Amino acid sequence: MSEMQAAKHIHLIGICGTAMASLAGMLQLKGYRVTGSDMAAYPPMSDFLRELGIAVAEPFSQKNLEPAPDLVIVGNALSRGNAEVEYVLDRRLPFTSMAAITHDEFIAGHESLVVAGTHGKTTTTSMLAWIYEVASRRRAELVPSFLIGGIAENFGSSFQLRNGRIFIIEGDEYDTAFFDKGPKFMHYFPDALILTHVEFDHADIYRDLEAVQTAFKRLVNLVPGRGRIVAFDGTKNVTECVANAFCPVERYGFMAGSYWQLKDLVQREGHTTWSVLRGGEAWGSFTLPMAGEHNALNATAAAALAFGQGVELAAIEEALRTFASVKRRLEVKDVIDGVTIVDDFAHHPTAIRETLRALRASYAGARLWVVLEPRSNTLRRNVFERELVEALGLADEIILAGVFKQESIPEKERLHPEAILRGLQEAGHRAELHASANEIVDAIAPRLKKGDVVAILSNGGFDGIYEKLPSRLKEAMRVAP
Incomplete structure (x- = not known):
């Protein structure tokens, strides 16, 4: 921890959002002094912040920014007219967004694995992180850092910072901040990408499905030629979004001919079992202690990305067998x-x-x-x-x-x-x-x-x-x- 970090005070406006609270914890781990504010603290993230010892002021007030912090992070739910936002602008305090500082402080210099899509991204990101965690018991260099939009039960946390090269992050298509209306995931520059589903959502910022697809197409366009995309095979929306990718695209799902094809799916007593063909040949058999066809799809996507990045099949099978879900998901x-x-x-x-x-x-x-x-x-x-x-x-x-x-x-x-x-x-x-x-x-x-x-x-x-x-x-x- 440098002297600059030890002295630097970072304040997060809108700290009780899942991503913002997680970022607060990550910044604290890096040695910054962290405070935050929200309209009203609410669980589970208010409890999470309390456990970390991070002070949360409520409601929003100019007094929360006195004395002035060294940097303010403005949550994407905040807009002009908010008392703290107006104070930051009036006083010309340095400010940035959650997505921008996440890239600059944590993703830059790492292998960025991004999970995006209208549905399933929190669970899939948690599965991918747990696969890498289990794999790191055999190969220490695979130990992951991650940032997830929910509390992953296997870790008891929504984030982890480790010394490895892997950074796994949930790529949110919602806008970044009132001063940056592009999607948050455009800051994450994926080396490899999972794309689960693409549907019309976030009707407050996207006018129609075409606008949503445009956002995902731009994300796809950020993946380098040496990268990989693992994309769901079940909708034409996803197909259109990955059509012009400059890197290999591997489809997953139930369709015959998909590179990662699910077969023989059975749900019984809260568990799901299935097998996967890879390139038309038998590859793996999996058990997940969760119900839902959608969760088997999420798990297959995480397994496919991890295997393509060098994780062994045995570690993937063990991780899915012991996956403990995400808070607020069933x-x-x-x-x-x-x-x-x-x-x-x-x-x-x-x-x-x-x-x-x-x-x-x-x-x-x-x-x-x-x-x-x-x-x-x-x-x-x-x-x-x-x-x-x-x-x-x-x-x-x-x-x-x-x-x-x-x-x-x-x-x-x-x-x-x-x-x-x-x-x-x-x-x-x-x-x-x-x-x-x-x-x-x-x-x-x-x-x-x-x-x-x-x-x-x-x-x-x-x-x-x-x-x-x-x-x-x-x-x-x-x-x-």
Whole structure:
């Protein structure tokens, strides 16, 4: 640790976002003095920062920047008008973005392995990092550093800094900052790339699917000729994005003729097994302690990239067999008197569909409840009403919450949950709408029975429902005769 690093104070505005909190921890490990601020600290990252001893001021205030830090990192959720952003600009304090400093401080000089795509990138990045961690037990030079948009259970962390040459990072297509509207992943300069899915998402910053594809095409264009791309074979959107790559492209999926082809997939009791053909020939057989066809695809992508970069098959098989998932991805929050409560980050109709399909496979015969808070910038808009009805229809009991901060969405763009409710009921599904988390708990807690599975879907805190529902069920157990 240099004297400059020891003395340098870096302040992160919007520190409780997953990536920002992780970056704060990484900067602290490098020896910087780190502070941060947010509108309101919220778990899991607020707990994570507390464990690291990083002070979080709330709410945003100019006072949080006094005395002035040496550098300010502005989160991508912040915009002009924020008190701290305005103070930084008025005082001409040095500032940068999370993506830019991640490249300059951590990726530069390393082999950059980037996982990108509309769906699956957090889980796939976690799998890839764990594969390299297991492989490093045999070959120390493979030990990875990584930055993931979620807490990888195998590590108990969303980041790791080690002395090896490998840096693995989740490549987010969301914009970088109010002063840099390009995708964050354009800062990461991949030596090798996984591209999982490409769909219309982030309706607040992309006008249509073509704009999303343009972003991914630009990422593909950054991979050098000596690099590799491992790309999903299941959609024409991905095919179009990799069509003009200057490096080898290896497709993975279920299609005959794909370089990495999944075969004989079986899901049983929360585990998935399958085999993979490589170039048409038998290559490996895998077991994953997770349900979901989408998770087998994620694992195959991670396995394919790692093997192509020199990781041994035996290490890949061991890593997938012992993979422990990611927080908020099909995470069992509690089991109370036979009722299983599951938390999932599902932020898009496709993600909702795959989550519910995975739960059907894991809990065959169970009555499946889905509780959805439309919170992501895409779900809060009316761009996927039909797809949302179809995805939610996979559950037996459907509970809709009010749209998060609906008033911040222009009227003509807003999702109206009443329309979703009407579509579900017209299709013959049992569906209800309740305005708040408290109302939802009041409505469903008395009706839950042993054997039920409740999937709570939100990309935010959902007003504490993850704690409120278990608490109500435990209270009912205590007072039951």
